[in-house]
Amino acid sequence: MSGPNYWQRKYTRRGMLAKGATAGLGTAGFALVGCGGGDDDEEPLDLESIPTADATKQQEAKSILWPREDTTAKATKGEIYQAYTTADVTNLDPLASPSFTANQAGSWYYPRLLSYKPGYKVPSKGEVQGYLGATWEQPEPTRVVFKLRPNAVWENKAPLNKRAIDAEDVVFSWNKFAAQNTSRKDLAKLPDNPSGPVESVKAIDKTTVEFKLQYPYAPFLSAMAYSRYLQVMPRESDGGYDPRNEVRSGGPWILDNYQRSVIFQYRKNPDYWDANNVLLNGFDIPIIPEYAAGLAQFRAKKVWGFAVRQEEIIQVKKEVPELALDQGAHGRTAWMTYFGLKPGTPFADDRVRRAASMLIDRDLWIDTFYNVSQFRTEGYPTDVRYHSHISAGWEGLWVDPKSNDMGEGKINFTKNVAEAKKLLEAAGYTSAIESEIAWIATGQYGTTFPKNAEVIKGMLEESGLFKLKQVNPDYQTDYLPKYYFAKGDFSGIAVGATTAYPEVDQFLNAYYHSKGARQKTSFQGTVIDQKSDDMIDAQRKELDAGKRAQIIKDWQKYTATKMIMIPYPGQSPAFSLFWPWIGNAGVFRAWDTESGRDTTETKLWFDKSKYTG
Amino acid sequence: MGRYVTQRLMLAGLTLVLVSIIVFTLLRVVVPLVYGDAVDIIAAEYGGTDPELVQQLKDDYGLSEALVPQYLGWAGSILRGDLGESLFNGRSVTGEVADRLPVSFELGLVGLISSVLFSVPMGVAAAVAQNRWPDYFLRTSAILVDSIPGFWLAIMIITFGSIWFNWAPPLKFEYLQDDPIAHIKIMAMPALLIGLTPSGSLIRLVRTQMLEVMRQDYIRTARAKGLTGRTVVFAHALRNALLPVVTVIGLSLPGLVAGTAIFESIFSLPGMGQYLVSSVGNLDYPVIMATVFIFSVLIVLSNLAVDVSYTFIDPRVRL
Known part of the structure; x- marks a missing residue:
């Protein structure tokens, strides 16, 4: 920097x-x-007031950005893409693993019924297209029928040996999902989850499968495209091979080699129904847990792309000018600061939560972690947005907290120490509220996350209105059971990540509905916001997109007044660096990275003419 | 010596039984009380604390039985060479250990050998040149080596290697039997860096021991007999000075093997360190118990090997 x-x-x-x-x-x-x-009365940072570079410099910066040229016409097939990842997977069974890492891996080899349509040089809109399901129809609002591709077969490996993928595989996978998957309550109607939208799944014939919904469920098709839900596995995975340690692919890639702690090697599946349109021969994905080691491998051209931290992007680009620089879209995850809601706790009072939110200097936080002022000074485009209670990346649904559209909740997103003080006094707190604030200090949420949380703590304490004791629970043994899944049954404040759902309903339902799997807004049923629950229920059943969007917007406005959780301050689209020999890089843009194995990774190619390794 | 070794082996067996009880008690009794059970963690990952789910998981993983039968079952399996299966991926721990232990052992052993080959001559040179500039230089270097964490040096080498020379370590691990050249390329750097860690202390220890021995009467006698300085130092002094050094070296091997996790992480090596660290994060009992037990075996055997080695280094020692 x-x-x-x-x-x-x-x-x-x-x-x-x-x-x-x-x-x-x-x-x-x-x-x-x-x-x-x-x-403490110093004015909060206003990012809009930071001067941008002059027009010439802006033009120069813009010209540096990767042109996203579609080079498919001149693409040559072959070669192995050199990627990387940071961790092993818990196991290879995406339907029964206790960790999302198995879903990430599974997205390479197990197909889904649908896929997200990639954006062409622009961000994807999250629309769905056929994948294993060639076509589908919804003869009535609560019935969806998929017709499977007749030429889809499993990998040529025993005991499958190129057997056709059929409707019984889908039914088997659904039953396994509903019985064992960590996200089953997001979709499946179960004795302990009676509000789950999917009532049953049955095979009509060899290539036709029917989903029966218990109510019209607007995000259903999107859910069928999501890699963390229904990946289709062969029936033979129940006894015919060990799905935790072996794979039988039905998608574009086969897992050729997995050396634990070292490397994943995916290769093109010659029996994939669209194999002719897969350009690369495969992906080598070594496991590089250390950031510095990964950056070194990237500089040495042994990996072709690397998640360089935003604060280092400009420096690395200046040091290695031949690197390609691209800017992504707004992300759709909104992490959060949430509260212990036991009766009697200060945070059960919405005035205390709103006061806490008013102590966050959002522009300052965003500038710190997205390096906005430096990017602006250098002439690079930035687009700073605050998160509402959904991420600022939900185009068409997000309500800008800085705009008057947010209504009376707008004030809660603006730093205002004096107003916060008044709220706390009105709630009966005339001296600093002493409490705990917890976050994990280990790397499960990335290396920047602990810093994100530290700054939030600093901002809450800076005014003197809160006195917080830092607690760093162990992720598995402490954080997950005692905070993340504790339904508000803990003391103090917690800062944590959320799942990157591809459909906003899944996010709302999981985190904000009183019966959601990851809900944080009620304590054992004693703090339930019925109005919020009703709005979440209404939007998921509304099939008219416009009306549904309005319900979601209204919900944000309502929730902003309650500030049941404090969303992460905000974001600016991140920049990424990669080597320029990745043909079609940035052209076909996935809705979410792990769901794009069949739509974006298949279109990448190795441009030897630009290779300097 | 045979009787001594037999006695020590029996004692080692008893030690390992005690270790196994302690490890089992810590993981199956203390940790669940303080942090929670592995099945609670898995149940939490599945999004609930449903008692039926927890019980089902306990049944599946063989954790429903009383603790004593569980311990006896586990100990019996170990005696049969079966270290159990991971709770999270069902893979045989024995198979994983068989793949990973040689990697960590090789790292530790090569590191130790390089450390000895580096430190002993340096320590001797420092002692011979006591209070002259080579001694000052070597002592300062030893303190410097002691002060620099090996993992930091590893990151610096990788970082600046990539910036200055466009170099980075190989990414795909190859076993020695599959591709010896590639294997050496992968292992050399981390092994040398691991060896560097104890080198500072070893240099200083060798120097101190040499100085002490060099003041002994028999060294003076040897010099008086007209032996060359080289013969005095290497044939008479060094051998006696090495006795405590051997103890330190022998006992540091298990530490080096067990302490390779950070290097395995930096250089993407499939060793025991990464295996243990990831299993601790998941509270994967069978893996943790097995790896800790294996490290205990290593320590016990190293102790034994050190004791036995005394007889070869110092003929006065009779076991």
Whole structure:
């Protein structure tokens, strides 16, 4: 980085590091910047006020961006793409694994009924297209019938040996999903989940399968395209081979080799029904858990793309100018700060939660983690958005918290210490609220996450209205059972990640509905917001897209007044770096990365003319 | 010596039984009390704390029985060479260990050998040149080596290797029997870095021991007999100075093998360290119990090997 950003300047000035409030963030850069007086009434950062580069520089920066040229016409087939990942998978069974990592791996080899249509040079809109299901129809709102591809077969490996993929495979997979999958309650109607939308699945004939819904469920087709739900596995996975450690592919890629802790090697499936249109021969995906080691491999051209941290993008691009730079779309995950809601806790009072939200300097946080001011200064395009209670990436559904469309809840998204103080006094708190704030300090949510949380803690404490004790629970043994799945049955505040659902209903239902699998808004049934529940129920049953969008917008406006959780402050579209010999990079843009194995990875190719490795 | 070794082996067996009881108690009694059970974690991942689901998982994983039969079953399996199966992927722990232990062992052993080959001559040189510039230089270097964490050095080498020389370590692991050249290319760097970690202490230890021995009467006698300095140092002094050094070296091997996790992570190596770390995160009992037990066996055997080696280094020692 060329210099410390505003957040660093500000917090150094205020002696935040000296107070220990941001322990772990200290770097040489913090120590080098100037010091001086400061007070709590200082104006919050306004990113819009940061001057942008002049027109010439903007033009220069824009010309550096990857042109996203469709080179399919001149593509040559063959070669192995050199990718990477950061972790092993728990096991290879996407329907029965306790971890999402198995779904990520499964998306390479197990097909789904539908797939997300990729965007062409622009972000995908999340519309669905056929995958294993060639066609589908909805003869009535609660019945969906899929016709499977007649030429779809399983991998040529015992005991499948190119057997046709049939409707019984789908039924088998659904039953396994409903019995064993971690996300089964998002979809399946079960004795302990009576509101699940899918009532039953049955095979009509060899290539026809019918889904019976218990009510019209608007996001159903999207759910069938989502890799963390129904991946179709062969019936023979029940006894014919060990699906936790072996794979029989029905999709575009076969798992040729998996050396635990070392590498995944996927190869083109010659028996895939659309194999002729798969350009690469495969993907080598070594496991590189260390960021520095990964960056070194990237610089040495041994991996072709790497998730370079936003604060290092400009520096790395300057050091290695031949790297391609592309800008992504707004992400659709909104992580959150949520609260213990036991009766008697301060956070059961919405005034306390709203006050906490008013202490977050959103622009400052976004600038810190998205490096916005530097990108602007350098002339790169930025588009800063605050998250509402859904992510700012949900185009057409998201209500801008900075706009008047947010209604009376808008005030809760604006930093206002004086107003927060008044709210707390009205709630009966005249001195600092002492509590705990928990987040995981390990790498499950990425290396930046602990810093995200530390800054939120710092902002809450800065005003003197909260005095928070930091707790770093172990992810598996402590965080998941005692915070994430605890339904508000804990003390204090927690900062955590959310699942990147491809449909907003799944997010609303899982996290905000009082009966959701990951709900955080009620404590053992004593704190239920019936109005919020009703709105969530209504939108999932509304098949008219316009009306549904309006319900979701109304829900955001309503939830903003309650601030049942504090969404992550916001985001700006991230930049990425990769080597320019990846043909068609950025042209076909997946709705979510792990669901694009059949739509985007199949269209990449190795452009030897640009290779310098 | 045969009787001594037999006695030590019997004692080692008893030690391992005690270790197995402690490991089992810690993981199956203490950890569930403090943190929760593995099945609770799995149930939580499935999005609920349904008692039926928890019970079903316990039945599936053989965790429903009373603790004593569970322990006896586990201990019996170990005696049969069966270390159980991972709770999370059903893979045989014995198979995983068979694949991974040689990698970690090789890393630790090559690291140790390189450390000895590097440290002993340096320590001797420092002692011979006591209080002269080679001694100052070597002592300062030893302190420097001691102060620099090996993993940090590894990251620096990889980072600047890529920036300056467009170099990065190989990404695909090859076993020695499959491709010896590729294997050496992969293992050399991490093994040398692992060996660097104890080198600082070893240099200083060798120097101290050499200085002590060099002041002994028999060294003076040897010099008085007209033996060359080289003969005095290497034939008379070094052998006696090495006795405590051998102890330290022998006991550091299990530590080196068990402490390879960070290097395995940086260099993408399929060793025991990564296996243990990932299983601890999941509370994967069979894997944790097996790996901890194996490390215990290594420590016990290393102790035994060190004791036995005394007889070869110092003829005065009779076992």
